[in-house]
Amino acid sequence: MSKNDPQGGSQERGLNRVMLRKLVVVAVLMFGFGYALIPLYRKICEVTGVNFLTLKDATVEAPSNTQVDKTRTVTIEFDGNSQGPWRFRPTVASMQVHPGEMTQVTYEVVNTQSRNVDAQAIPSYAPQQSAAFFKKVECFCFTQQTLGPNEAKQMPVVFYIDPKLPKDVTTITLSYTFFEIGGKDKKAG
Structure with missing residues (x-):
């Protein structure tokens, strides 16, 4: 067939349409197969007992940190002192914790100046012997803080x-x- 043959062009378009339909069918089948793999995988794992996570049973107790001493509580009191142009305070005055239990408290600071301020927090503990047993995982005192104007x-x-x-x-x-x-020589920036 020559390039100028009108019948050859329509035949080629027909073959392209057939190929497009086949490709669409293959794409739909691949999507369906991928979607069906999730429940199929779960069922295979359940039957074979491989990599199967059981659903939570109401009678089964949730795992807990065995290093938490639930037999006693310690009262933690929080205090904030400021040496500079801001308000600084803990959001709670105290809390009861079990030794070994991960706990979070929040301190709030407000820069009352119309300039940037660089600051650092230094912790202290009372009684002093407790410092060795007070383990901070995350703390704003680890790094210098920069507070913008009125931030x-x-x-x-x-x-x-x-x-x-x-x-x-x-x-x-x-x-x-x-x-x-x-x-105090820094200007607002």
Whole structure:
């Protein structure tokens, strides 16, 4: 057939349509097969007992951290002192925790100035012997903080009390002093 043959062009278009239909059918079948694999995979795993996660049973107790000492509680008191142009305070005054239990508390700071302020928080503990047993996982005191003009921040402290804390320690005070770094010569930026 020549390129100018009108019948050859229509035959080619017909073959293209047939090929397009076949490709659409293959694509739909592939999607359906992929979609069907999820329940099929679960059923195969259930039958063979391989990689099968059972559904939660109401009679089964949820796993717990075995290092948490549920036999005692420690009162943690929170305190915030500021040495600079801001308001700084914990959002709660105290809480009861079990040794070994992961806990979070939030401190709030508000820059009352119309300029940027760089600051750092330094923790202290009472009684002093408790410092070795107070384990911080995440804390705003790990890094220097920059507060924009009139900015307010909520800053978390994630911690746990080491279960080896002596039994006679029933109350720990975590106190932060938040102070400015670099002086007052910075301008708002």
